[in-house]
Structures are given as structure tokens and as C-alpha cells.
Amino acid sequence: MKTSTRYAHLKKPSRAPPSRVFGPVWMFLYILIIISFGKVFLMTRAHQISFLIVLPFLLNLIFNIIFSPIQFRLKNNLLAAIDVLLVLGTLIWATIVIFPHIHRIAYLQIPYLIWVGIATTLQLTITYMNRE
Numbered sequence: 339m340k341t342s343t344r345y346a347h348l349k350k351p352s353r354a355p356p357s358r359v360f361g362p363v364w365m366f367l368y369i370l371i372i373i374s375f376g377k378v379f380l381m382t383r384a385h386q387i388s389f390l391i392v393l394p395f396l397l398n399l400i401f402n403i404i405f406s407p408i409q410f411r412l413k414n415n416l417l418a419a420i421d422v423l424l425v426l427g428t429l430i431w432a433t434i435v436i437f438p439h440i441h442r443i444a445y446l447q448i449p450y451l452i453w454v455g456i457a458t459t460l461q462l463t464i465t466y467m468n469r470e
Contacts, residue, residue: 344413349467354460367450374446375399378436387439394432401425415465422461426454 345357375395382392401424409418429451437444 344410348464351460351463351467363453367453370446370450374443377440377443391435391439394428394435398425398428398432401428415468419461419465422454422458426458429454
């Protein structure tokens with residue numbers, strides 16, 4: 339079953355955004371992620387901030403990247419739910435640790451935080467509704 343077909347057949351809450359919304363939203367968010375995470379990585383490389391500040395950004399990227407393979411290739415809603423919680427947790431951690439150093443980078447995380455909050459509640463609900 340194709341990814342889009344599988345997602346279409348999952349039980350979802352009525353508040354779930356239509357599939358066509360995900361692409362444009364993620365495109366916008368990836369631009370913000372490239373700008374903000376790139377700045378943080380460059381500052382770390384220049385020894386302007388410590389590795390402990392870049393760590394949650396790095397973990398967030400890893401958890402973000404592995405979500406789709408978990409959800410759509412492994413077809414494992416429970417692991418996807420755990421992963422999206424890790425995405426949200428590392429994003430909150432990253433925003434908190436970067437705020438004292440670069441306020442504008444923390445502010446750039448707000449749309450990402452909002453979307454990941456929506457995605458987290460959606461994934462947790464989908465996981466619950468499709469448990470077997």
C-alpha cells in the first residue's frame with residue numbers, strides 16, 4: 339500500500355489537517371530550520387556557543403528525519419508517536435537553551451513549535467485510534 343493510501347485509510351480525528359497541507363507547511367518550516375539551525379551550527383563551529391547548546395538542535399534533526407520512515411515505511415504508529423514526542427521535547431529544549439544567546443533564533447522556532455505541537459497531538463490521537 340502506498341504511503342498516501344495508508345495514511346488516508348488510518349482512523350484520524352476530525353480536526354486532522356488534509357494531507358495536501360503537510361507539504362507546504364513543512365517546506366516553510368524547513369526554510370526556518372535551515373536558517374536557525376544553520377546559524378547555531380556555525381556559531382558552535384566558531385566556538386561562540388558550546389556543543390551542549392547545539393546538542394538539542396542536532397537531536398531534533400535526527401528525530402525529525404526518522405519520523406517519516408518510522409511512520410510510513412515501518413508503519414509503526416507507536417514508534418512514530420514516541421519519535422514525535424522526542425521531536426517536540428528536543429525542540430522545546432533547543433528553544434530554551436538558545437534563547438539567552440540569540441533571541442531571534444528562539445523566536446524563529448515558534449512556527450515550528452506550533453506545528454510540532456499539532457503534529458504531536460495528531461500522531462498521539464492516530465496511534466490511539468488505530469491501536470490493535
